[in-house]
Amino acid sequence: MKSKDRTWAAGAPITAGPNAPVIDDKASNGIWLLAVFAITIGLTFARMPQRLTQGFLWAEDVSIFLKGGYEEGFRSIFAPYAGYLHAVPRLIVAAYASLGSPVHAPLVLAWVCAIVLAGAATLLFTAVYRHVGRVAALCFALALIIVPQDGEIWLTVTNLQWILGPLLLVLLWREFAAKQLFPVRVFYLDAVLIVLLSLTGPFGLVFSVFVIGAAFIKGRHEWARRTWGLFVAYGLALTAQMACLVHASSQGGLVNFNPADFHWISSFLRYFVLDFISPASLNDKWSVGMRIGVSLIAIACCGFALYKTPGNYRLACVALLFLAVLFWVLGIARFGRTDLPMRWSMGGSRYLYVPFVFCFWTLVICLSKANGVGARLAAGVPLLLICFSSASGFASGKWPATNITSLVTGNAVSYRLLPPPGDSFGTTIRKVR
Template sequence: MKDPKALSQMEDVQNLRGTSAISSHFILANQLTVALIVSAISVFILYLRLPGLFSNPQFWAEDGTIFFEQQMNIGHSAIFIPYAGYLHLVPRCVSALASLFSAAIAPTLYLAAAMLMAAWAALTLSLTRASLAPVFALTLFVAPHSGEVFGTITNVQWILSTVIPVIVLTESPKGYLSQLNQRAYILFSGLSGPFSALACPLFLYRLFWRRDRHGLWVSLLGMSAGAVQLYMILKDHASSSETRAPLYVAIALLDRWFGMLAHGWRSDSHITIALTVAFGALVAVAALEGRDRRLAIGMLLFCGAIMGATWVKYMPGSMANHFDLPVHGDRYLFAAKTYAIWILILGVTSLRPSMKVLSAAALVVIPFNYSSHGHDWWRRPPLEDKNWKEHARLVDEGIPTLIPINPAPWNVAIPGSMRQQ
């Protein structure tokens, strides 16, 4: 017979394991509940920044001229066609699904998909193990911005990419479903923009920093997506022989990054230049002094890669003035401004009182820049009604048509052939 004392000890161990499992499930369920609430609030903030768009959905730029038009004219094989030198998996999937329905509701479906992707980004961010993950998710859509990345599948890549460094540079989530979600997120976001190629150093770092199974999946999926996108980019690349102004473009990008947060416009005076330099220096110091130093530095490096790629694209002489006006190309600065806000939030958690005060003061200043020089950096202006539904009737009937969309003079050309399925 077995020793009664030993049997009692075994029962105690089993009871402890059962209690531990129940406690673990309870914690995971609680985290998911918090994440769902946070992501819902985050998407509601985004909704507030898009007045009029939901009552009258409209195509924006490549939504119509590339994704809708190529889906209608080419069919599902369009998913393999690169645009701007790389693949766009998420927008192509959305356009393929939307093609199953009437063209009249296509803008509505595209808008719904863009909001769903924004919600996915906020939820995935909130479920990471970053120390302030819920706060990051709540502030994902609060940076002063022209709004061009909001409510459109064309620019959803800029939102999705923002979460990549947070996934890579934080510990693996404990729940298996959360791990699967992160892997899917890395794959879809990685094949929907050039950012997986830019993040390859971070993926490589994760491979050696945390050699767990999930970390291996994240690194391999990210680097695989990055390799595909890098191949597409190099294949599409054409060198320019124009006069270059690299320093000018670099300074303009840095000004757009920190100047918009510091004073709300381009730095064209000694005072605004000083404010921009001070704000940038404060963000750099906060990255070193605040909580989650690895994550903060990683976000700055990822921003540097985005700025570097943008610099390479726009430094030819004829394009060097593209960033002179803050309303131009603001999508390139979305992640950079968002990371600056997150790093300042981390700076508030610093052990140094002076860093806490300076970071908090900088965060208080930012909302005052939502309106500057007669421009609203909080609400995206409503899009002009192009009478899409009337034109869409011709698309459904297979009649050749040229449909105007936002912004003018963009349009969608449908030759009138049968809808491709």
């Protein structure tokens, strides 16, 4: 017996196994894909016009990635930073270093990051629109640029991992859990992206729990041979990341954090839930009781919408909320500060980006699939409040341009780059003419 929640938005029933119908992405509407890409670029420009007109480099963009790209070339891909490999940023910078001068790096890399962001949004749209509808999928994709953020992670190669982490989760779901097979060309694109993104930051390690679970539940009866091959490749990428993480831990390269010194519940309610749906400039003026009350009402609305969302969609939302809270906890530990709140409008905003995206996705799914007007209102109103909260800090903070000077010595040029936020990240790069 087929239930409503077991049917995709496009009307095709869920089927599984090697004989499942192949979905051809030619059915995608090209106008929608162009619209997603263009809107993402437009919103990015609206939030950070200075970065896309004058260029932008941030701290480790210079001291870690540009320096590594010019001095080590593509070998820098194997150099860990902050305990992890960062394959995508390293590839981008190494490719640029083989072609261009550090003088033009701020503008070129800012635009490359904008294109990567828009490309990630477009891929998200193609992956989910059959399940939630095109309008909801558009909101799903634009979450990457809409959620509250002070601009720390956007248009910098250092922070591309935060943009690409949510995309990795959706690609893993599409290849290992979704009950449809896609054309071979789509599979190989997904496979390359999954391996590269798993080698970029810690997200592949965290998501591996779900992939391993899918292997036990679906692997024997539903996975094709090519899916098992991708599973092995994914495992090898995770092994490399785990080796880097263990090495960093043994060298004392990770932050020491005592969970007992942190006020978990009050921080979660105020700096996660409340800041997500209301600007800090507004809720900082409220009484403690009002902050707690509004936070609990928001949680209740989400819970009600979740309860009224059917079957597999509810399971997806529960998984997203679990990951949101997990990444918030990991972010708190990584931030390592008990004297400074981790807020999207202050320090540590990068650690709130992925949790906010996952919560935004949850509400979009509930709005699209929940049964009843009340449940959809319970999801829709928080979404509007989130957009209002984001709009309060829509224009990202302006930082000074990277100061670049050069000194010619024989057939070599030494470039001195001083990026924001301070001179401590100043770096000298030597390039043979």
